[in-house]
Amino acid sequence: MKRAALLDAAEAVLFEHGTAALTLSAVAQRAGVSKGGLLYHFPTKEALIRAMVSRVIEEFDALVESLDDGSPGSYTRAYVRATFHVLGGADGGRTRRRWSAITASATDPELIAPLRQAMARWHHVDPAREPDPVTAMVVRLAAEGLWEVISHAPDVYDEREWQALEHRLLAMAAPTQDTPPNPAEAPPNPDPGDPPNPAGTPHRT
Incomplete structure (x- = not known):
């Protein structure tokens, strides 16, 4: 049996019966194979998971x-x-x-x-x-x-x-031409008391 079918069986056991039911024996039974056949592909439950x-x-x-x-x-x-x-x-x-x-x-x-x-x-x-x-x-x-x-x-x-x-x-x-600006990249707001700032003129500090 292919590994994929064994994984499908494990998922079905888990989905239908819960975590406690996920055992190698239960998976083998669900897949219709012997436990030895399952162990050939997955020697432990951890390997299966x-x-x-x-x-x-x-x-x-x-x-x-x-x-x-x-x-x-x-x-x-x-x-x-x-x-x-x-x-x-x-x-x-x-x-x-x-x-x-x-x-x-x-x-x-x-x-x-x-x-x-x-x-x-x-x-x-x-x-x-x-x-x-x-x-x-x-x-x-x-x-x-x-x-x-x-x-x-x-x-x-x-x-x-x-x-x-x-x-x-x-x-x-x-993608659009009108991508909203990123607030993280916006310049800080000037101090409310600052006079209007002509283009290219730095604010006072």
């Missing part, structure tokens, strides 16, 4: 990369499209994949470390790639919130609402 985490990261990385054309703002738009592609999947299998990986690894800092590193990488993007870095952060965080909502309430949005959400987030991430 590491593979679950790695699959989540590798699949999402590959999907975002395939959608990112390198243009201004394209990374965030690719992140949004990848999120909606996964969460809008018909079988729901990949919808629960990230939830399963997080849940299985959450109690072990070593097991969850790769996912934390990936999350930091997904959300700390070079500002030079974004026409409006702050709006891009807001868009990615909104998309990130969908993972949590859909993992627990997959039918909360109908098709019309789902399409409207994706369209709005993509529009927010689109």
Whole structure:
């Protein structure tokens, strides 16, 4: 049996029965293989969980990369499209994949470390790639919130609402000629008591 099918079985056990039920015996039974057959691929429960985490990261990385054309703002738009592609999947299998990986690894800092590193990488993007870095952060965080909502309430949005959400987030991430100024880069306000400042004349100190 392929590793992917064994990982699918582990995710199903976890999603349907909870963390305590995730044992090698339960996964082997769900996959329809002997425990020895499972141990050939994953000699320990920790090895199984590491593979679950790695699959989540590798699949999402590959999907975002395939959608990112390198243009201004394209990374965030690719992140949004990848999120909606996964969460809008018909079988729901990949919808629960990230939830399963997080849940299985959450109690072990070593097991969850790769996912934390990936999350930091997904959300700390070079500002030079974004026409409006702050709006891009807001868009990615909104998309990130969908993972949590859909993992627990997959039918909360109908098709019309789902399409409207994706369209709005993509529009927010689109490059425009009227990018709002960054308050962090604005010059300090002059002292209210200062006289009008002619162009090129420094304020008094």
